[in-house]
Amino acid sequence: MSENKKAVEEITSMDENFAKWYTDIVKKAELMDYSGVKGCMVIEPYGYAIWENMVSALDKKFKELGHQNVSMPMLIPESLLQKEKDHVEGFAPEVAWVTHGGTEKLQERLCIRPTSEALFCEHYAKTIHSWRDLPKLYNQWCSVVRWEKTTRPFLRSTEFQWQEGHTIHETPEEAKHETMQMLSVYYDFFKDYLAIPTIKGKKTESEKFAGAESTYTVEALMHDGKALQSATSHYFGNHFAKAFGIEFQNRDNKPQNPYQTSWGCTTRMIGAVIMVHGDDRGLVLPPKIAPTQVIIIPIAVKKEGILKKADEIKERLTKICRIKIDNSDKSPGWKFSEHEMRGVPLRLEIGPKDIEKNQCVIVRRDSLEKIIVNLDDVETVIPELLEKVHAAMYEKALARRSEMTHEAHDFEEFKNISENKVGFIKSMWCGDEKCEKTSKEQTAFTSRCIKDDENKIDDYCAICGKPAKHLVYWAKAY
Amino acid sequence: MSENKKAVEEITSMDENFAKWYTDIVKKAELMDYSGVKGCMVIEPYGYAIWENMVSALDKKFKELGHQNVSMPMLIPESLLQKEKDHVEGFAPEVAWVTHGGTEKLQERLCIRPTSEALFCEHYAKTIHSWRDLPKLYNQWCSVVRWEKTTRPFLRSTEFQWQEGHTIHETPEEAKHETMQMLSVYYDFFKDYLAIPTIKGKKTESEKFAGAESTYTVEALMHDGKALQSATSHYFGNHFAKAFGIEFQNRDNKPQNPYQTSWGCTTRMIGAVIMVHGDDRGLVLPPKIAPTQVIIIPIAVKKEGILKKADEIKERLTKICRIKIDNSDKSPGWKFSEHEMRGVPLRLEIGPKDIEKNQCVIVRRDSLEKIIVNLDDVETVIPELLEKVHAAMYEKALARRSEMTHEAHDFEEFKNISENKVGFIKSMWCGDEKCEKTSKEQTAFTSRCIKDDENKIDDYCAICGKPAKHLVYWAKAY
Numbered sequence: 001m002s003e004n005k006k007a008v009e010e011i012t013s014m015d016e017n018f019a020k021w022y023t024d025i026v027k028k029a030e031l032m033d034y035s036g037v038k039g040c041m042v043i044e045p046y047g048y049a050i051w052e053n054m055v056s057a058l059d060k061k062f063k064e065l066g067h068q069n070v071s072m073p074m075l076i077p078e079s080l081l082q083k084e085k086d087h088v089e090g091f092a093p094e095v096a097w098v099t100h101g102g103t104e105k106l107q108e109r110l111c112i113r114p115t116s117e118a119l120f121c122e123h124y125a126k127t128i129h130s131w132r133d134l135p136k137l138y139n140q141w142c143s144v145v146r147w148e149k150t151t152r153p154f155l156r157s158t159e160f161q162w163q164e165g166h167t168i169h170e171t172p173e174e175a176k177h178e179t180m181q182m183l184s185v186y187y188d189f190f191k192d193y194l195a196i197p198t199i200k201g202k203k204t205e206s207e208k209f210a211g212a213e214s215t216y217t218v219e220a221l222m223h224d225g226k227a228l229q230s231a232t233s234h235y236f237g238n239h240f241a242k243a244f245g246i247e248f249q250n251r252d253n254k255p256q257n258p259y260q261t262s263w264g265c266t267t268r269m270i271g272a273v274i275m276v277h278g279d280d281r282g283l284v285l286p287p288k289i290a291p292t293q294v295i296i297i298p299i300a301v302k303k304e305g306i307l308k309k310a311d312e313i314k315e316r317l318t319k320i321c322r323i324k325i326d327n328s329d330k331s332p333g334w335k336f337s338e339h340e341m342r343g344v345p346l347r348l349e350i351g352p353k354d355i356e357k358n359q360c361v362i363v364r365r366d367s368l369e370k371i372i373v374n375l376d377d378v379e380t381v382i383p384e385l386l387e388k389v390h391a392a393m394y395e396k397a398l399a400r401r402s403e404m405t406h407e408a409h410d411f412e413e414f415k416n417i418s419e420n421k422v423g424f425i426k427s428m429w430c431g432d433e434k435c436e437k438t439s440k441e442q443t444a445f446t447s448r449c450i451k452d453d454e455n456k457i458d459d460y461c462a463i464c465g466k467p468a469k470h471l472v473y474w475a476k477a478y
Numbered sequence: 479m480s481e482n483k484k485a486v487e488e489i490t491s492m493d494e495n496f497a498k499w500y501t502d503i504v505k506k507a508e509l510m511d512y513s514g515v516k517g518c519m520v521i522e523p524y525g526y527a528i529w530e531n532m533v534s535a536l537d538k539k540f541k542e543l544g545h546q547n548v549s550m551p552m553l554i555p556e557s558l559l560q561k562e563k564d565h566v567e568g569f570a571p572e573v574a575w576v577t578h579g580g581t582e583k584l585q586e587r588l589c590i591r592p593t594s595e596a597l598f599c600e601h602y603a604k605t606i607h608s609w610r611d612l613p614k615l616y617n618q619w620c621s622v623v624r625w626e627k628t629t630r631p632f633l634r635s636t637e638f639q640w641q642e643g644h645t646i647h648e649t650p651e652e653a654k655h656e657t658m659q660m661l662s663v664y665y666d667f668f669k670d671y672l673a674i675p676t677i678k679g680k681k682t683e684s685e686k687f688a689g690a691e692s693t694y695t696v697e698a699l700m701h702d703g704k705a706l707q708s709a710t711s712h713y714f715g716n717h718f719a720k721a722f723g724i725e726f727q728n729r730d731n732k733p734q735n736p737y738q739t740s741w742g743c744t745t746r747m748i749g750a751v752i753m754v755h756g757d758d759r760g761l762v763l764p765p766k767i768a769p770t771q772v773i774i775i776p777i778a779v780k781k782e783g784i785l786k787k788a789d790e791i792k793e794r795l796t797k798i799c800r801i802k803i804d805n806s807d808k809s810p811g812w813k814f815s816e817h818e819m820r821g822v823p824l825r826l827e828i829g830p831k832d833i834e835k836n837q838c839v840i841v842r843r844d845s846l847e848k849i850i851v852n853l854d855d856v857e858t859v860i861p862e863l864l865e866k867v868h869a870a871m872y873e874k875a876l877a878r879r880s881e882m883t884h885e886a887h888d889f890e891e892f893k894n895i896s897e898n899k900v901g902f903i904k905s906m907w908c909g910d911e912k913c914e915k916t917s918k919e920q921t922a923f924t925s926r927c928i929k930d931d932e933n934k935i936d937d938y939c940a941i942c943g944k945p946a947k948h949l950v951y952w953a954k955a956y
Contacts, residue, residue, distance in 0.1 A: 033601055036558055037588060040551035042601050045616070048547050069526050073518035073637055074552075074590075074621060075574075080514055093580050096553075098590065100575040101625035110515060112552075112576070112590070123511055123520050138523070142621075143552060147579035159551055 011341065013280050018224040025274055026153045029283050029342050039151035039158030043267070046342065049291035050270055051161060055141060057193050057288070058163065058265070061185055067137040067165060072119040074142070075110040080118045084243040087117060090210020094147045096158075112145040117211065117236075117262060120166040121244035124258075130249045131170050134258060137178075139165040154271035155228070155478050162266035168258045170250070172237065175259035179235040182263040183216045186231035194269065195286040195393040196220050196276050197401055198230055199424070199473050201449030206433050209262075213237040219448045219473065221401045222275035225422025227448050227475035230272055231265035271478075276397050277366075283343025284365055286393055287386040294323040294382060295344045297335050299351030301327060309355055313348065313378060321382055340365060345389050346382065366393050405473075408462045411438075414474075418443035424475050426451075428468035430461035438463055445474040489819065491758050496702040497630075503752055504631045507761050507820050517629035517636030521745070524820065527769035528748055529639060533619060535671050535766070536641065536743070539663055545615040545643060550597040552620070553588040558596045562721040565595060568688020572624045574636075590623040595689065595714075595740060598644040599722035602736075608727045609648050612736060615656075617643040632749035633706070633956050640744035646736045648728070650715065653737035657713040660741040661694045664709035672747065673764040673871035674698050674754050675879055676708055677902070677951050679927030684911050687740075691715040697926045697951065699879045700753035703900020705926050705953035708750055709743035749956075754875050755844075761821025762843055764871055765864040772801040772860060773822045775813050777829030779805060788828055791838070791856060799860055818843060823867050824860065844871050883951075886940045889916075892952075896921035902953050904929075906946035908939035916941055923952040 010028060014021040026032050031047030043051065059069070075098060082088045095111040113119065120138065128134065145159045154160075165182060169175040183200060190196040198218035208215035212234040220230045241247070241257035250256040277284040287293050294317065298310045310325050317323045326335050332349070339347055349361040360378070362371045366389050373381050404423025408414035417425050425445055429435060439445050450470045461468045488506060492499040504510050509525030521529065537547070553576060560566045573589035591597065598616065606612065623637045632638075643660060647653040661678060668674040676696035686693035690712040698708045719725070719735035728734040755762040765771050772795065776788040788803050795801045804813050810827070817825055827839040838856070840849045844867050851859045882901025886892035895903050903923055907913060917923050928948045939946045 033604065035551045035597065036555050036600060037551055037553045040553055042551065042597070043549040045546035045548055048549055051549075052547065068523035069530065070523055071521040071526055071529075071621075071639060073513045073515055073520065074623070075515045075518055075637070077514050095580065096576045096588075097578040098574045099577045102571045102573065110574075119513065119520075122514060126511065143549075145552070159553070161549060 011280065011282055014223060014278070021278075021280075022271075022274060023153070025278055025282055025341075031270065032153050034153075037158065039148055039156075041153055041157055041159075043161070046291060047270060050273070050285070050289055051267055053289040053291065054193070054269060055163070058185075058189060059141070061189070062139050062163075062165065065137075065181070065185070067139045067167075070138045070140050071142070072113070072116045072123070072140055074113050076113055076116075076118050078109045078111065080122060081111060083118065083121075084211050084240055087211035087240075091115065091146075096145045096147055113142075114144055114146045115262075115264075116140070116142075116144075116164055116166065117240060118244070120262075121240050121246060121260075124168050124241075125244050125246045128168065128246060128248050128258065131251050133248060135167055135169045135174060135178075137165075137167045139163060152271075152478075154267050154274070157267075160266050160268070162264050164262060164264045167261045168241075168246070169260070170248075170258060172259045175237075175261050176235055179214075179216060179233050179261045179263070182261070183218065183231075183233040186218050186233070186263075186265060189265075190218060190220065190230060190272075191394065193286065193288040194273055194276075195288075195390050195397065196230075196272060197394065197398045199449060199451065201451040201473065203232075203449060204433070204436060204447045204472070206436055207447060209234045211236065211239060213239065217449050219475070220272050220276060221404055221423060221475070222272070222478070223278065223400075224275070225404055225476070227424065227473075227477045228268070228272050228275070229448070229477065230269065231263070233263035234261060236260040236262065277393055278343075281337075282341030284393065285343035285345060287345045287390050290343065290345050291322065292324045292339075292342075292344050293321045293386060294346045294348055295335075295339045296323065296325040296348045296350065297332055297339070298325065298327060299332050299349055299354075303352050305355065306350065306352065310350055313350065313360070313375070317378060317382060320379060321386060336363075346385055348378075364389055366396070407457055409458055410465070411463050414439070414445075414462050415443055418445050422476070424448070424473045426457065426471065426473055427462035428456060428458040428460060429470050429472040430464055430466040431469040432461075432464065432466070435461060435463035439474060444476050446477055448473045448475050448477060489758065489760055492701060492756070499756075499758075500749075500752060501631070503756055503760055503819075509748065510631050512631075515636070517626055519631055519635055519637075521639070524769060525748060528751070528763070528767055529745055531767040531769065532671070532747055533641070536663075536667060537619070539667070540617050540641075540643065543615075543659070543663070545617045545645075548616050548618050549620070550591070550594045550601070550618055552591050554591055554594075554596050556587045556589065558600060559589060561596065561599075562689050562718055565689035565718075569593065569624075572626065574623050574625055591620075592622055592624045593740075593742075594618070594620075594622075594642055594644065595718060596722070598740075599718050599724060599738075602646050602719075603722050603724045606646065606724060606726050606736065609729050611726060613645055613647045613652065613656075615643075615645045617641060630749075630956075632745050632752070634746075638744050638746070640742050642740060642742045645739045646719075646724070647738070648726075648736060650737045653715075653739050654713055657692075657694060657711050657739045657741070660739070661696065661709075661711040664696050664711070664741075664743060667743075668696060668698065668708060668750075669872065671764065671766040672751055672754075673766075673868050673875065674708075674750060675872065675876045677927060677929065679929040679951065681710075681927060682911070682914060682925045682950070684914055685925060687712045689714065689717060691717065695927050697953070698750050698754060699882060699901060699953070700750070700956070701756065701878075702753070703882055703954070705902065705951075705955045706746070706750050706753070707926070707955065708747065709741070711741035712739060714738040714740065755871055756821075759815075760819030762871065763821035763823060765823040765868050768821065768823050769800065770802045770820075770822050771799045771864055772824045772826055773813075773817045774801065774803040774826045774828065775810055775817070776803065776805060777810050777827055777832075781830050783833065784828065784830065787833055791826065791828065791853070795856060795860060798857060799864060814841075824863055826856075842867055844874070885935055887936055888943070889941050892917070892923075892940050893921055896923050900954070902926070902951045904935065904949065904951055905940035906934060906936040906938060907948050907950040908942055908944040909947035910939075910942065910944070913939060913941035917952060922954050924955055926951045926953050926955060
């Protein structure tokens with residue numbers, strides 16, 4: 001097993017240097033490569049296959065709920081971006097500007113979309129005339145560009161892949177319902193596909209999306225105790241509609257502005273999967289999105305009948321799960337370590353002695369538990385195991401989050417936790433932005449979300465002591 | 479049927495004005511909308527659903543052949559684009575340049591990818607070291623930007639959606655095999671999914687891709703007799719590998735440059751479908767890519783039991799085909815005309831008299847033929863009909879192309895055909911670019927492709943009379 005050890009040693013231990021551990025994994029598991037433009041990355045086949053599995057599950061869900069995919073242009077004229085004041089203030093400082101087309105200077109600068117509210121609004125203004133045209137439930141899968149100063153693979157990149165839903169409705173109620181419905185879609189997706197528990201709540205005014213009336217978020221806790229804003233859903237009211245002149249004849253034949261939402265999630269979810277589930281051996285992938293769910297490793301490949309048996313098992317399982325055989329000329333130990341590093345949920349070992357006993361050895365990536373399975377039973381055992389792995393990964397992440405969630409009842413306690421512990425601080429808040437500023441400056445903890453569906457734990461703000469309005473989760477954030 | 483007539487009248491007749499007929503269809507069938515940036519379009523849900531069906535079929539085929547999807551950045555530094563001389567000469571005049579990120583001027587201009595050879599080569603140069611790393615069979619689905627002067631929806635737009643395969647191999651033979659294999663994939667896709675016959679051949683030197691050693695193409699003939707270059711596959715030799723410094727240790731442990739290909743198809747295929755199959759009533763969609771394959775139109779909706787019966791039929795067919803019911807409050811005549819305009823392959827009418835007789839009426843979009851079908855038989859009849867529609871559409875297009883293909887044996891005949899007929903001219907060619915220039919200037923016919931797998935029809939070039947090297951298809955082209 002010396003080779004095994006050698007390969008494992010290439011990954012920095014997460015306790016030693018979490019940031020380096022993360023970078024080691026994304027590089028060594030061949031999820032991505034850097035490009036010549038700072039913050040722009042190549043997503044390599046293994047990373048992209050994870051993304052494709054995420055896209056496929058989400059896209060199906062969106063369509064079941066009546067959404068339709070469209071494709072908007074990637075370029076926004078400067079004058080169009082400027083139509084909504086808060087929106088342009090939020091995004092203009094971080095966009096890439098196109099100034100020349102071929103050899104000619106453009107009359108008006110165009111920015112590469114940092115998000116597409118302006119484009120959807122322009123289209124809606126042209127195509128929506130009557131209440132009969134509503135709602136429109138549109139979504140697009142594309143990449144956007146934000147000129148970030150500090151970038152990290154998947155977590156914060158200049159260009160990133162995402163999905164942006166943009167819907168438009170007759171009434172505020174409908175639009176609000178859509179906002180909350182899509183937030184729940186994300187919450188469920190994180191739980192059911194990524195095995196990640198998230199805190200579902202509302203952003204404070206200072207943390208909301210530029211131009212939104214309210215922003216909702218799902219926040220996940222990473223292994224190092226920092227929070228990751230993992231997906232957001234916004235309610236716009238009719239601000240954008242007014243700014244972009246979107247108007248329809250309502251059922252009383254009166255002109256009216258419609259109500260809008262937008263909601264999105266990104267390749268950042270790959271970062272979340274790495275940092276919630278990974279360990280010192282590398283990636284641990286939730287089965288639902290793992291490109292390969294089961295890797296068969298034949299032992300003593302050259303012995304007669306081994307590869308044939310491996311092929312036979314693969315054939316039997318190929319309709320049940322995503323399964324591959326590693327029949328390369330590397331040693332079994334090397335292969336164990338390599339597929340552990342790549343996070344494959346189940347390893348199936350089959351050697352001459354196993355064949356004699358009509359069995360195989362299955363090793364779970366999450367717990368490293370070894371299970372002897374009768375070869376007659378693989379069709380029933382493997383799907384059950386994949387389910388068990390998913391459930392165990394979720395429970396483990398949930399338990400860690402519980403351990404890492406600390407209540408603070410006054411600012412001394414708040415500061416004390418921030419200095420000695422990592423994770424979420426849960427406290428009451430008066431609603432004043434000053435207290436958010438105080439917390440940020442003195443503890444580096446920022447408000448992650450308001451969680452008013454939980455029982456309040458005090459009557460007073462933990463930061464200033466004034467009467468409290470909201471229960472808030474705070475954390476250091478990515 | 480007056481409403482029916484009215485809706486139909488909104489589309490310009492194709493004989494009256496083909497260009498206007500085309501634009502009417504893309505707008506009225508709600509395939510796309512114009513945006514504020516010239517040549518950039520919004521692909522609306524119906525257009526995008528057609529594209530998704532194309533993507534899904536092609537992506538499956540690419541993966542079956544061992545290709546993996548990746549995502550490259552959209553931005554290319556100017557210095558990187560300049561590494562291959564012919565490539566930059568071909569593309570630099572038509573790229574969009576990013577000069578500012580946020581408020582800062584960039585040290586080096588970045589272009590929005592017009593195609594991604596440079597990016598794939600940069601990545602390959604970093605990641606390929608040994609023959610064991612080869613081949614890499616990569617593909618990406620994305621949009622690219624080319625600053626076109628004259629644009630038309632789907633056919634030639636500033637930004638367009640496409641797929642670009644980029645593969646890299648140990649030997650020229652392998653790379654050449656890949657080039658031809660992918661050309662055949664496109665040829666089969668056009669035939670089997672789009673019901674479009676194409677001419678599969680090689681581009682002349684003057685028409686090949688900037689930087690390629692050879693370019694292969696599938697060319698389709700539109701209803702107006704003009705040709706559309708519909709997909710291309712390029713063999714690069716090792717030019718790019720040398721320019722970008724891609725080198726691997728070969729099996730003899732010597733450093734060597736690998737061999738590359740690229741191949742692509744675009745949303746232009748939607749334009750091809752419109753212009754090959756459409757008629758004066760609107761779109762005619764090939765069943766395999768139609769978002770809705772069967773539209774159920776209940777007659778006398780308010781009569782008891784009609785909607786229930788329609789739902790029942792839909793339920794029975796929903797696993798067999800993409801089927802919808804139009805139960806809006808419009809008149810049946812209006813609905814007939816609307817779904818004809820949108821090109822739905824089959825219309826299923828069900829009214830009180832049909833229910834009495836346990837039957838429905840099915841109308842084929844391609845031939846407008848009416849077929850009475852016993853309700854017990856719909857599960858078998860509908861899939862058969864969809865196959866028949868596909869086959870008939872292909873045969874019709876093939877027959878039209880045959881009619882529109884004319885042999886020219888000398889330049890008088892060539893010019894005569896170019897003045898009095900439309901379609902392909904098939905003639906022998908000496909291989910001299912001068913003759914291509916003569917043809918282009920005097921007839922506006924350009925060489926579409928060399929077709930040396932067909933029997934030669936003369937010994938001499940139809941343009942200059944010198945000894946002929948190749949059989950060539952010529953046409954006016956989009």
